Amino acid sequence: MPELAEVEFYRRQWDPGLGQKIMRVQIHPRKRIFRGSNPRAFVRELTGSCFLRSFAWGKQMLFEFSGGNWIGIHLGMTGTLRIEPPNFRPEKHDHLVLHQARRSLVFRDARLFGRVRFHRGQSAPPWWRAGGPDIASDTFDRKFLDAFLRRHGRAPVKSVLLLQSGFAGIGNWMADEILWRAKIPPLTAAGALTAAQGTRLFRETRFVASESLRIIGPNFSDPPRDWLIHQKWKRDGVCPKHHTPLRKAIIGGRTTAWCPRCQK
DNA sequence: ACCCCTGTTCGGCG
DNA sequence: CCGCCGAACAGGGG
Numbered sequence: 001m002p003e004l005a006e007v008e009f010y011r012r013q014w015d016p017g018l019g020q021k022i023m024r025v026q027i028h029p030r031k032r033i034f035r036g037s038n039p040r041a042f043v044r045e046l047t048g049s050c051f052l053r054s055f056a057w058g059k060q061m062l063f064e065f066s067g068g069n070w071i072g073i074h075l076g077m078t079g080t081l082r083i084e085p086p087n088f089r090p091e092k093h094d095h096l097v098l099h100q101a102r103r104s105l106v107f108r109d110a111r112l113f114g115r116v117r118f119h120r121g122q123s124a125p126p127w128w129r130a131g132g133p134d135i136a137s138d139t140f141d142r143k144f145l146d147a148f149l150r151r152h153g154r155a156p157v158k159s160v161l162l163l164q165s166g167f168a169g170i171g172n173w174m175a176d177e178i179l180w181r182a183k184i185p186p187l188t189a190a191g192a193l194t195a196a197q198g199t200r201l202f203r204e205t206r207f208v209a210s211e212s213l214r215i216i217g218p219n220f221s222d223p224p225r226d227w228l229i230h231q232k233w234k235r236d237g238v239c240p241k242h243h244t245p246l247r248k249a250i251i252g253g254r255t256t257a258w259c260p261r262c263q264k
Numbered sequence: 265a266c267c268c269c270t271g272t273t274c275g276g277c278g
Numbered sequence: 279c280c281g282c283c284g285a286a287c288a289g290g291g292g
């Protein structure tokens with residue numbers, strides 16, 4: 001489910017708990033969601049600490065607590081964050097619950113493709129910001145984009161849009177939205193894009209990232225009706241521009257929809 | 265019952 | 279060694 005904008009939305013869900021103490025922590029410690037961490041030891045440290053700040057970066061989130069305690073969360077395909085009452089009892093897929101005096105902060109993930117990582121230290125963990133540059137930042141510029149496309153020049157551009165080392169936070173629906181707006185066929189080799197296509201890819205990547213953050217981030221509002229996302233999952237989806245039937249194929253292992261008239 | 269899935273990682277292969 | 283691709287992970291929904 002979650003890409004850049006949805007991740008930002010879920011990060012904000014825990015905001016009501018900022019500045020408040022963690023009274024009790026409940027986990028399902030054996031779940032693979034905690035792979036690579038020692039959750040039981042961390043729970044001892046976290047209990048009694050204060051929830052200080054949170055950050056989002058691509059599809060990654062980082063939550064900072066007093067005493068040098070940090071939690072990194074990746075939502076995978078089906079992860080969500082939400083608030084529940086203080087005495088909330090976790091259900092089957094609620095793998096991490098931070099109880100505060102007035103509410104509980106809950107992480108749920110049915111499919112367990114997500115990941116929760118713990119870190120102790122004075123600064124953010126080394127794995128934080130290990131991915132590509134923030135698309136909104138100056139580091140994500142034409143030079144970076146062109147070099148990245150060249151480096152993965154033989155792969156279909158659709159597959160390259162899904163690489164988090166270059167397009168942090170872009171997932172399947174945003175990738176198709178970007179390529180549709182940039183008028184680029186998804187099977188085009190990344191190294192074979194024309195200069196004009198490169199220019200449009202850069203512009204529309206920035207546009208889709210910033211617009212979806214603005215629309216979805218605060219309250220999960222729907223993107224405008226003329227965005228491709230509303231058509232791409234339909235069996236008989238059509239191009240929002242002129243109602244040409246969309247084409248579908250598996251590219252880079254993922255369902256891809258595009259308009260054969262706009263994107264050629 | 266069967267097929268689908270907004271993600272990442274790993275092993276095989278060229 | 280690099281990079282590409284398919285499979286695997288696991289469960290719910292159509």
